[in-house]
Amino acid sequence: EPALIFDLGGKFDKSFNEAAFGGAKRWADETGGSFLETEMQSEAQREQALRRFAESGANPIVMTGFAFGDVLNQVAPDYPDTKFAIVDMVVEQPNVRSVVFNEHEGSYLVGMLAAMASETDTVGFIGGMDIPLIRKFACGYAQGVKAVSPDATVIANMTGTTPAAWNDPVRGSELTNAQISQGADVVYAAAGGTGVGVLQTAADEGILSIGVDSNQNYLHPGQVLTSMMKRVDNAVYEAFSDGTDLETGIYVMGLANGGVGYALDEYNEELITEEMKAAVDEASAKIASGEMVVHDYMSDESCPAVSF
Amino acid sequence: MDKMPHWADVILIPLISLILAAFLSALVILAIGENPVEALQLMVQGSLGSTYGWGYTLYYATNFMFTGLAVAVAFHARMFNIGGEGQAMLGGLGVALVCLYVPWPHWTIALVFAIAASAAFGALWAMIPAYLQAARGSHIVITTIMFNFIASAFLNYMLVNVMRPAGSMDPATERFPEAVNLPTLHEMLLPFGIQFSKAAPVNFSLVIAILACILVWVLIWRTRLGYEIRAYGHSEPGALYAGISPFKIIMISMLISGGLAGMMAINNVMGEAERLVLNATEGAGFIGIAVALMGRSHPFGVFLAAILFGFLYQGGAELALWTNIPRELIVVIQALVIMLTGALDNMVRMPLEKLFLSMRKGRA
Amino acid sequence: MTAPAIELKGISKSFGPVQANKDISIRVRPGTIHGIIGENGAGKSTLMSILYGFYKADSGEIWINGNETQIPDSQAAIAAGIGMVFQHFKLVENFTVLENVILGAEDSGLLKPSLARARKSLLNLAQEYGLNVDPDARIDEIGVGMQQRVEILKALYREAQILILDEPTGVLTPAEADQLFRILHRLREEGKTIILITHKLREIMEATDEVSVMRRGEMVATRTTSQTTPEELAELMVGRKVLLRVDKAPAQPGGKVLEIRNLHVRDEKGVERVKGINLSVRAGEILGIAGVAGNGQSELLEVLGGMRPGTGEVLLNGQPVELVGANGRAIRDKGIAHVPEDRQREGLIMDFHAWENVAFGYHHDPAYNRGLLMDNAALRADTERKIEKFDIRPADGWLSAKNFSGGNQQKIVVAREIERNPDLLLVGQPTRGVDIGAIEFIHKQIVALRDAGKAVLLVSVELEEIFSLSDRIAVMFDGHVMGERLPDQTDEKELGLLMAGVSGPREATA
């Protein structure tokens, strides 16, 4: 029986963890199988959750979030017969699959859309916890914005420095207000549960927002420009499908293999014009083919398009 | 005459409160559409049904012994130390500093210094509220609450800005070196041919916690200091009359209390996580209040209550894993225990006293 | 004959195992001052609190002006025209006089009109009865005598026809007390009925028309004051003839053991309570300090006992004693023992076993310790001895202090302190709330210590006790020693004047 462990922020953050849950559920619906799951209440519980599932014979065990990296590195060797998969972190153990995403590529696409939709030429970015991973989102986004309109302003804020930043809608909302007052008319929230507050305030104040990880367009129909899809669901779905035969090693999911992308559905079709779609799809193809490279913040911890 | 025999006071009342709390919790479980009997079975199975379960139960119990003793010692001096949480956090900082920045040859030596550091940091964090209470009469409950928040912000700062290793995204310290890892119960029992779960985090700290229970018992009931603490706790004017300095007692009892709370860190930080993470205390400081109330501030009572809460904690985690009952159920139980043994005490006591009084009249 | 203003029939009340009132009946004629007298703990306050609706009787009836009246709470008592001045005032300290007066008797939801009306009304009452107070003063800024007036005004403002005063003179000087009685007489002339609780016979004889005597929860007799004598009342009160003097040989005073020079003491609020006194006590002598409660005697004892700091010079056998406060241990080590005024709050830990209390204050004594630990076996053995020697009952060292009667509690304290064989014994109110048998015993112990050549400093508000024990008497008033007298060269009247701050011409020749 496979197991899934959600990171702080919880299964129903409408974003990152919920995407993982979606993948697991899809697997369960299709195969009729069942899976174990649990949510973290605090940092200190990670190890217990991992061990508990390993002890009870769950296999494979999938966890979402870089924060599991350290404990997984400790726990995995104790259970050599169990396969683990971790999202967003590389753990070099023989029985671990590490799934990482090219978030900068997807963010680049939504950055282009933001720039095209903006009337003030000022767009915002609200990140969750201030870590290189989130800067990677921001950097890709800013590059996309600048690609469309080189003079545009990108305002980037982070919610916090601890995991609490993933679940702080109040702060998300305040930061959104701040960005609005600075002229932003599109904000991109890459902040897990905090994003709920960002999208809410953006909708209340009548500006556009961009969701992240899951497709969040439905949250405020007609007011969410698009969502940067990070197919955590696919990662989980595949891991579950592979079962105990799960191949270990590093898996990179990018535009080329459908790991990231942007969402287009009935909720935002009126916001995305044909031109916008054409421009983005063209860039997407170029990136996928390798013709064009989006700078990855984590490769050198710097960003050409935005400063933090 | 006493209204009630002593045993009723120390055994019957906590027991009745516990049963009431259990009953109310069962109602809650029923209300959310689960079966309380099955839930209890699951809790028992998950926490006591295997050495793995026991390992976690005892691990948590170790935490609660330290924080429970901390609250109990302060109670004896009639101080209510709500600050166990913050003191335990600071204790964690002390342990991390000792373990990370000194190359220890062996865990035994490291442990001695880790105990000293955790106790010193915890005591330090209790010292300011204690001083303000002793010298300026600032209400210790309020100041210790404030100090919990300050501790949390301070630790946050330390982990995010100071102690986080370069390149790590986690607000946590590095792993401690192998040499300072405490032996787990598994390793301790192996020489005796006993197979205890390898995965369970219960470790040598349990021995320290039990020792602490014994030492606190000796301190409170057998030493002059304990005599003075108890005397002060019963009557401040009395203490003054007997030449017991209230200032000294407040300071010492709070320092001991803070030190005990801080010492919890040898279990969760040094013994289990082997690094310092955010919120490593997980509310154990508050559970200590429930444990001390339930255990009637007596070290043996604290020992038993800590194991009970260890069971609840581990059982609750199991419930959350296998059923739809969230982990918060144990927060509810814990709240009920605190309410019933600490605040609604008289609700249980009054009818009991009447009962005993009428029984005595019946005999006479 | 008109119906009694108040008639209580068969009132009983217990507090847990303590029966405070047993089947009490009493009639109070309208327009009289009716005294109720009884020893400490006789149940006087309880009875009056029941009448005032503060406590609820377990059984019994209350009749007012010939009608049975239910008094479930104070509201009902007030409605029935009853007002009460409690032994401990019930005033809100940081409110003004006016606010205290209207509290609970406001006219409307808003305060303004009430305050205005009360201000007028106070003016009238002040003129009518000579009850002058500043309506805008805060309670914590006025003296106790003034506070008592506020309490009386509160009752009058509520148009009380029946006024109960519970030990109103305990905190007053004789002069203030006389003034109070004048006011009471004036109220009686206006047709009000007054119940006066006290355990001072003099006050009963001076002020009342009738008097009822209570003993151990029971009403033992009612007399017309003019037809009884203090001796009869005293006998009724205690149940047997009172021994007024302790048999003791004349003192054989030796050298000065204690010398106090220019001692000043301030309380927690910074108010000076002892204002530069000079006293000395010699070996083999009992110095009694008389005075109305609250004139600095308590603070004097507390400074000498190391419970609070003071300034000035105190010498014990010529050696200076530090007056830093919270140094009771050092004080004891120097050879001073202390029987404190309040045994339940200070002298004992009520929840400790008797054997734990036996070491209280001396728990550092090597005899009670073995290395780091306390030697509980030694403590218990010592307790056995003291129980035997001082006839403490029940003879069970394992009982908690709270389970002993007041007299036996006091014996535990006295045993502990006297057995240290101190050079100087400080004693505060040694027989307050103690039964007659224990009083005699404790007095004898104190005299025996004196006869062993030790110095004793006795503080008591009971003049009788001062007279029967002291070899020399000093009177304190407002933080000063008003004078020293020898017991056989003075009388209660002269001491009373000194206690009221009126100094006399004669000085003791010590």
Added chain:
Amino acid sequence: MDFITLIQVLDSTIRLTTPLLLACLAGLYSERAGIFDIGLEGKMLASAFLSAAIAYVSGSVWLGLLAGIAASVLLSALHGLASITFRGNQLISGLAVTMLAQGFTVLVAQDWFQQGGRTPSLTGAGRFTGITLPFADALEPVPVIGPIYAELISGHSILVYLAFAMVPLTWWILFRTRFGLRLRAVGENPAAVDTAGISVTGLRYAAVLICGVLCGIAGAYLSTALQAGFVKDMTAGRGYIALAALIFAKWRPWHALWSCLLFGLLQAVALRFQNIDLGGIVIPVQVMDALPYILTVVILAGFVGKAIPPRAGGEPYVKER
């Protein structure tokens, strides 16, 4: 800081002050009556949950508000039962109330909505939205005054105005009415109130229930006005900051307003700027987070004017002579 940012920060201060102020005044009623309440946090939390849940289910935020108040009042009644009727330890009871709320909100939310202890997002009539004061739009272009009126003063939800209006109202009730006089008296010397023929129990329950109502409004504000839905532990220590503000204010209504505004400002600044650069010295955000608590400790220490609580506070009333 430019003018617009200043206005924005102050605007955010007002939003963040509101729940603090309501909870602080709630505590003021209770503590002035002699019942210490460290359970403000729990009551707010319970109300935040139930108001969001009911607002979601019924679609009416007003029903939600009522339900939130009911939840908070229920906990108040429990606190009253423990500390007034059964004369228990008020601090322990307050702590238990908070824990009870922390546990129950998640338990019930999970059972009810299956969303990991949160409620679904509120929309439309399920939320309190800002109300535009008269002339706000017309005045907007006027320099300085315009933005201050239109941005800062206008446009908040009705509960914000209610909270600020509660300050003079509370002052008036406390110092100008019979109820206020009695309430203050019972916190100073309950025996005086008792012997004056007023029920101590009744008064204290009244105070505790008022406290419940105000905490209820504070909680509802969090989940239905400031935010659109409940997430677990969403009070995030605001109850304790309110308590700190109450001490800071020395239990006085107008001072409560200033101390809540100060703490609200600290929160607003901490929210907006992570680390504050004061010309070379960088103040980390954690300092801003901890500042209300540090300030309160300083006040408690009595170095800046001593905070003296109501004299009978924290003590159960037992009749004595």
